[in-house]
């Protein structure tokens with residue numbers, strides 16, 4: 001069964017492709033390589049014995065999406081393609097709304113026209129905004145995200161909910177995770193991107209008290225000490 005993974009050569013997308021192959025699915029990746037490298041395909045092959053089909057392209061390019069949907073009988077789409085750096089989104093809000101919101105609109109229209117109506121969207125826990133209580137739980141209401149990145153995720157969630165209400169045959173799933181960190185146990189698949197989240201290991205180390213433990217600490221964030 002074919003699953004289209006947008007942003008599938010990125011950090012979470014590449015782990016997802018490994019899991020999909022191991023579960024018997026055939027992932028097809030569309031990624032513009034803005035924040036990843038095609039070399040991850042070889043590493044996925046080393047781990048699973050299979051190389052995902054790969055299209056270098058942008059989800060805002062309707063023609064490439066139509067080509068993919070016409071060439072393969074796709075069952076579902078897992079949508080990771082997007083920009084994700086909170087700080088950068090404050091400086092470049094238009095780019096974030098264009099990639100994350102407008103890109104998703106093009107994708108959903110192409111899916112609808114191809115009759116593919118199963119979508120899993122990589123959202124973010126930032127949609128909860130600041131809540132008065134911790135720990136956050138799934139059924140908290142969404143809040144006021146504090147950045148254009150967070151707002152772009154919330155906007156997409158709301159758009160998908162509206163589409164699902166209007167056309168009830170859609171299956172929409174929203175993944176709201178907090179900062180993912182770490183690498184595949186093999187060390188072959190990890191966060192290679194140039195754009196955030198920042199080097200979390202380094203961030204923690206800078207905040208450790210200045211003891212010998214601080215000096216000796218080796219923390220692993222992008223699959224290497226960071």
Ligand SMILES: O=c1ccn([C@@H]2O[C@H](COP(=O)(O)OP(=O)(O)O[C@H]3O[C@H](CO)[C@H](O)[C@H](O)[C@H]3O)[C@@H](O)[C@H]2O)c(=O)[nH]1
Pocket residue numbers: 006007008009010011012013030031032033034035036037057058059080081082083084099103122123124177178179180191193
């Ligand atoms: O318009 C775009 C923007 C990005 N990408 C690609 O999308 C992938 C995104 O992967 P990253 O490694 O940059 O991001 P993550 O896998 O860490 O993040 C994913 O999970 C996050 C949640 O923590 C956010 O949901 C984010 O949008 C989603 O991409 C990259 O390969 C990038 O090249 C595109 O193909 N098109």
